[in-house]
Amino acid sequence: MSDTTDKGTPILEFRNINTHYGAVHILKDVNLAIYPGEMVSLLGGNASGKSTTLKTLLGMVTPTTGEVVLDGEVVNDKPTSYRVERGITMVPENRRLFKRLSVLENLQLGAYLRNDKAGIAEDLERIYTMFPRVKERANQKSGTLSGGEQQMVAMGRALMSRPRVLLMDEPSMGLAPMLVQTNFELIQQIHQEGIAIFMVEQNANMALSIADRGWVLQTGKVVLDDTAENLLANPELRKSYLGEA
Amino acid sequence: MTTAVRAKGAPRTGVDWFLLVMRVGLIAFIVIGLLGFVAQQIDPTNAWATWRHGDEGAARLSWAQFQGLVVTGLSQGAMYGLIALGYSMVYGVLGFINFAHGEVFMIAAFTGFIMSTKFDQAGWWDSGAFIPAMLFTIVVATIVATIVAVVMERVAYRPLRGSPRLIPLITSIGVSFFLQNAVILLFGPGAKGYAPFPDWLDKDRINIWQIGESDTGVPEYLLSVENKKLLVIVVAAISMAGLWYFVERTKTGKAMRAVAEDKEIASLMGIDVDRTIVTTFAVGGAMAGIAGILWGILFKSVIATTGFLPGIKAFTAAVVGGVGNLGGAMAGGVSLGGAEALAPLMVLDPWGIEGPSQLRDAVVFTLLILVLLVKPTGLFGERLSSEDRA
Ligand SMILES: Nc1ncnc2c1ncn2[C@@H]1O[C@H](COP(=O)(O)OP(=O)(O)OP(=O)(O)O)[C@@H](O)[C@H]1O
Numbered sequence: 001m002s003d004t005t006d007k008g009t010p011i012l013e014f015r016n017i018n019t020h021y022g023a024v025h026i027l028k029d030v031n032l033a034i035y036p037g038e039m040v041s042l043l044g045g046n047a048s049g050k051s052t053t054l055k056t057l058l059g060m061v062t063p064t065t066g067e068v069v070l071d072g073e074v075v076n077d078k079p080t081s082y083r084v085e086r087g088i089t090m091v092p093e094n095r096r097l098f099k100r101l102s103v104l105e106n107l108q109l110g111a112y113l114r115n116d117k118a119g120i121a122e123d124l125e126r127i128y129t130m131f132p133r134v135k136e137r138a139n140q141k142s143g144t145l146s147g148g149e150q151q152m153v154a155m156g157r158a159l160m161s162r163p164r165v166l167l168m169d170e171p172s173m174g175l176a177p178m179l180v181q182t183n184f185e186l187i188q189q190i191h192q193e194g195i196a197i198f199m200v201e202q203n204a205n206m207a208l209s210i211a212d213r214g215w216v217l218q219t220g221k222v223v224l225d226d227t228a229e230n231l232l233a234n235p236e237l238r239k240s241y242l243g244e245a
Numbered sequence: 246m247t248t249a250v251r252a253k254g255a256p257r258t259g260v261d262w263f264l265l266v267m268r269v270g271l272i273a274f275i276v277i278g279l280l281g282f283v284a285q286q287i288d289p290t291n292a293w294a295t296w297r298h299g300d301e302g303a304a305r306l307s308w309a310q311f312q313g314l315v316v317t318g319l320s321q322g323a324m325y326g327l328i329a330l331g332y333s334m335v336y337g338v339l340g341f342i343n344f345a346h347g348e349v350f351m352i353a354a355f356t357g358f359i360m361s362t363k364f365d366q367a368g369w370w371d372s373g374a375f376i377p378a379m380l381f382t383i384v385v386a387t388i389v390a391t392i393v394a395v396v397m398e399r400v401a402y403r404p405l406r407g408s409p410r411l412i413p414l415i416t417s418i419g420v421s422f423f424l425q426n427a428v429i430l431l432f433g434p435g436a437k438g439y440a441p442f443p444d445w446l447d448k449d450r451i452n453i454w455q456i457g458e459s460d461t462g463v464p465e466y467l468l469s470v471e472n473k474k475l476l477v478i479v480v481a482a483i484s485m486a487g488l489w490y491f492v493e494r495t496k497t498g499k500a501m502r503a504v505a506e507d508k509e510i511a512s513l514m515g516i517d518v519d520r521t522i523v524t525t526f527a528v529g530g531a532m533a534g535i536a537g538i539l540w541g542i543l544f545k546s547v548i549a550t551t552g553f554l555p556g557i558k559a560f561t562a563a564v565v566g567g568v569g570n571l572g573g574a575m576a577g578g579v580s581l582g583g584a585e586a587l588a589p590l591m592v593l594d595p596w597g598i599e600g601p602s603q604l605r606d607a608v609v610f611t612l613l614i615l616v617l618l619v620k621p622t623g624l625f626g627e628r629l630s631s632e633d634r635a
């Protein structure tokens with residue numbers, strides 16, 4: 001079991017969460033916790049419920065039973081906006097930019113709940129420095145960008161809300177192998193600024209090599225919960241996720 | 246996708262041939278009509294004109310008539326454009342056509358009627374107090390229309406959120422009947438006349454640059470615009486500019502466009518999706534409210550079914566411009582109004598069709614068919630998103 005002592009209160013927590021889509025039971029008694037500043041990874045095969053986990057955390061999907069806890073407060077009946085305001089956000093699966101809006105408008109929407117003009121301008125500059133390409137394309141419709149550029153905008157948009165926890169749903173999906181490496185470096189860089197990262201990945205090797213801890217989800221159940229190091233060494237995991245015999 | 250365009254490489258079926266004949270036939274009809282028009286302007290007794298109109302040939306269209314038609318077309322088209330915005334915005338965020346939108350417009354026109362008679366009784370209408378009374382009427386009608394649109398969303402459409410889009414569509418037809426009949430119940434089925442407008446608005450014209458005299462000695466001007474039509478065009482233009490600013494430049498407008506594109510991610514940005522949908526209905530209702538008063542100024546009377554034809558035409562304008570595209574709705578409205586005013590004399594008359602001005606409604610719907618045949622996404626329409634939009 002992972003070592004969760006002396007980390008303080010988790011920012012985000014699941015207590016016995018069950019989520020259904022209609023009659024279909026997706027998440028089954030899931031417990032997890034994310035502490036300030038850590039980097040954790042959620043692994044699992046297709047349709048195991050990874051995206052559903054993130055959506056339930058954010059309130060885009062309502063759990064049937066169990067508690068979603070934010071800074072010690074049960075937020076089951078609070079809307080997504082409430083949670084975003086308190087520092088959670090997500091880079092969604094497939095990036096999901098507003099394609100008909102300009103790159104700049106996408107970034108501004110990331111800061112929708114903020115009112116500090118100066119801070120927003122400052123963060124925008126920071127994102128432009130981080131991704132000079134995004135600055136060049138600021139007034140272009142985001143739907144016209146390449147996949148890699150869209151990934152940058154999606155990250156930028158998420159960062160514009162000044163999150164404490166950044167949820168990422170398969171950030172390396174659809175990127176060229178070279179970009180995947182750059183992308184992971186970027187995630188590490190964001191993490192080093194003190195932002196906790198909760199990353200869903202298919203690329204278990206890569207994800208665990210930068211994460212502190214990890215969970216493995218199988219048909220909606222947490223089957224493994226350990227440090228990244230132990231998970232990487234786990235023969236069962238190596239067999240199912242790293243394609244080793 | 247609703248497209249009449251054949252998939253590449255697929256063999257032509259009978260239906261494809263039929264559509265092709267329709268397309269080519271309609272366009273040829275219009276082009277020949279326009280050529281005939283040019284020819285009869287040059288020589289009213291040319292061979293084509295005498296063939297179509299008999300030996301005395303066609304009637305030339307004078308400049309005064311022509312510019313009068315253009316102004317009429319623009320003023321009505323601007324009104325259609327204002328209504329079309331509501332169809333387009335609601336389609337943009339919810340993906341269905343709100344057929345009760347024409348009734349919002351009608352209720353605003355009714356509100357204008359009530360206000361005008363009240364002000365008339367108070368002696369304000371035909372006096373120096375007309376302008377404040379008129380402004381107040383516009384404001385009240387806009388507020389009433391906004392409230393009707395918002396209540397409609399809350400009561401009729403919100404409970405249906407998430408159901409297939411056919412269901413709110415059919416509900417909207419029900420809402421439309423409900424509102425029409427409610428108005429009949431309250432005010433009776435007859436036409437209601439506005440209190441007479443002051444002459445300076447209703448009868449007077451602005452004349453610019455005399456260019457000659459007609460045979461009977463009436464002066465002809467380069468531009469001669471009735472004040473009421475000018476007012477309609479100006480008010481519509483200001484409203485559209487205001488709406489454009491709101492949608493493109495404000496934070497709420499940006500949120501609205503985000504909700505139109507992806508509700509789930511919009512909520513992830515912290516946008517209150519339900520509230521944004523209400524705002525959309527409110528803004529669309531306000532535009533229909535202004536259009537209702539413009540209708541009153543132009544036609545001075547209102548009846549419970551007033552919303553029907555302008556509503557359908559505005560819907561056509563929205564389709565012509567590309568549903569969901571606001572610039573397209575405005576442009577669609579103006580081009581539709583223009584076509585409706587000009588096509589009878591510039592396309593139908595050269596064909597020798599009797600009483601072409603009676604066929605204005607036919608012109609509008611022919612245009613709709615033509616757009617659907619040639620460019621089903623509308624003139625400015627983008628390809629609809631893959632988000633289950635038939
Ligand atoms: N909105 C929905 N309505 C109904 N079923 C859904 C919905 N979203 C997801 N599901 C189903 O829930 C299950 C889990 O989906 P989820 O997206 O959480 O999987 P995932 O682990 O993220 O998979 P992937 O790796 O393919 O992204 C799947 O079987 C999916 O079909």
Ligand SMILES: [Mg+2]
Pocket residue numbers: 050051052093169
């Ligand atoms: Mg997923």
